[in-house]
Amino acid sequence: MSSPASPAPPAPRFGVNYTPRTGWFHSWLDLDEDAVGEDLQAIASLGADHVRIFPLWPLLQPNRTLIRPRGLADVRAVVDAAASVGLDVVVDAIQGHLSSFDFIPSWLATWHRRNMFTDPEVVAATAELVRSLAACVADAPNLLGLTLGNEVNQFSASNHPDPDVTSVAEAEAWTRTLLEAARAGAPAGMHTVANYDAAWFMDDHAFTPDQSARLGDATVIHSWIFDGTGQRYGARSYEVAHRAEYYLELARAFSPAPQRPLWLQEVGAPRSLLTEDEVPWFVASTIENSLSCPELWGVTWWCSHDVSRSLADFPPLEHTLGLFDEHGRIKNAGEAFRDAVAAARETAPPASRGRAIEFPVGADALLGRSAAAPGGSVFEAWMDASRAGERPTVRVVREQAEIVAGDTRTGGAAATRVGS
Structure with a gap:
């Protein structure tokens, strides 16, 4: 008698990071629900099934002990608007950092300067915001979950102009505290932390691959070819086409569970490196190659709409990253x-x-x-093997013991040791 077949894995999800067409994220100051509805309908027309939204931290919590009910109500209104057009929603809880701008409340800056990751009162207040935000959307049938900020770990990086100096233990404690707050507010959600790639590639960074791969309900990556990949190898290079696939396999190597979901939560087509003619190729190859990674939960593209050129001081590429232009017209991307x-x-x-x-x-x-970063020995070895058609994965080797978690189903396939 044959054994029953294993159930097929769920199909990957496809979504878009929602950047409002009118007013960018400053639109949270004066929410226009009609404009939001139009934007979300356009996103749904692409075949997307979810959006990620970004309420600004200073608007939700302008004082350490004040969480604005109107601010929470606006978040719920956007979640409900998404439901009306068939979109699920991920809510980012701490903004945080967006498109080169930092959004931190005044009670963390200048005369009130405190460390957001280690000051006990700050951490407690931030956790209360996360819990309150989760609670206000917990019963929404289209809620996927909360993500802790957008690359908030950049505030701790040694290359930040004013870093919040943090140890590995403190970074983990902060992450655990806020994830517990999200779970307390919305027990059924898929709650995650969205670290940018310094956690994976910067040797002295307090937020580590282990934290990204072990904390929360999925491992989140943000893959951008302006991390050195495009500059080093060229815009239409093999490395650019397979950058996100490599990153997913690297993330899977740190997973403690073979079937832990992987989420390509941010990936976009920067015109600082790609021409408009190259963008469709990049979009298609990135998604196609990412689909070859087991445990891929989904791909969420950055971003829905171009930043309006009427807004000042953005890096030029930020005005070009949308799937729609600032007037709502679909682009080749x-x-x-x-x-x-x-x-x-x-x-x-x-x-x-x-x-x-x-x-x-x-x-x-x-x-x-840094061996795993573009140009590093692990990156180079993986790309060489991929170019040779070997569909490589990654295996992490510790100082004292080896953890095999890149792909437990390789049937004892040979491994190649590289790196320092």
Whole structure:
């Protein structure tokens, strides 16, 4: 008697990071629900099934002990508007950092300067905001969950102009505290932390790969080719086409559970490196290659709408990243995304990965992370193996013990050790 077949894995989700067409994220100051509805309807027309939204921290919590009911109500209104057009929602809880601008409340700055990650009163107040925000959307049937901010870990980075100096233990304690607050407010949600790639590639960064891969309900990555990939290898290079796929496999290598979901939560087509003619190729190849990664939960594209050129002081590329322009007209990127999503619905589940590229790391992944960055030995070895058709994965090797978590289904495939 044959054993029952394993259930097919769920199909990956496809979504968009929602940047309001009118007023950008400053639109939270005076929410226009009609404009939001139009934007969300346009996103749904691409075949997307979810959006990620970004209420600004200073508007929700302008004082350490004041969480504005109107601010929470506005978030719920956007969640409900998304439901009306068939979109699920992920709410980012701490903004945080967006498109080169920092959004922190005045009670953390200048004369009131405190460390957001370590000051006990600040952490308690931030946790209360996360809990309150989660509670106000917990019963929404289209809520996917909360994400802790947008690359908030950049505030702790050594290259930040005014860093909140933080240890690895303190970074983990902060993350755990806020995730527990999200769970207290919305027990059923998929709650995650959205660290930018310094956590994976910067040797001295307090937020580590282990934290991203073990805390929360999915491992989140933000993959951008302006991290050195496009500059080093060229816009239409093999490395650019497979950047997100590599990053997903690297993230999977740190997972403590073979079937932990992987979420490509941010990826976009920067015109600082790509021409308009190259954008459709990049969109299609990024999504197609990402679909070859087992445990992919979903892809959420950055972003829905271009930042209006009437707004000042943005890096030029921020005015070009949308799937729609600032007037709501679909761009070639939007058409390519729509077509890639439609094609993905017909794609078979991915096969097991091939040879594992070993990645030696120090205790708590504090040493040698830069070997995995573009130009590093792990990155180069993976790309060489991928170019040769080996569909490689990554295997993390600790100082004292080896953890095999890149792909437990390779059937003992050979591994290649690289790195420092």
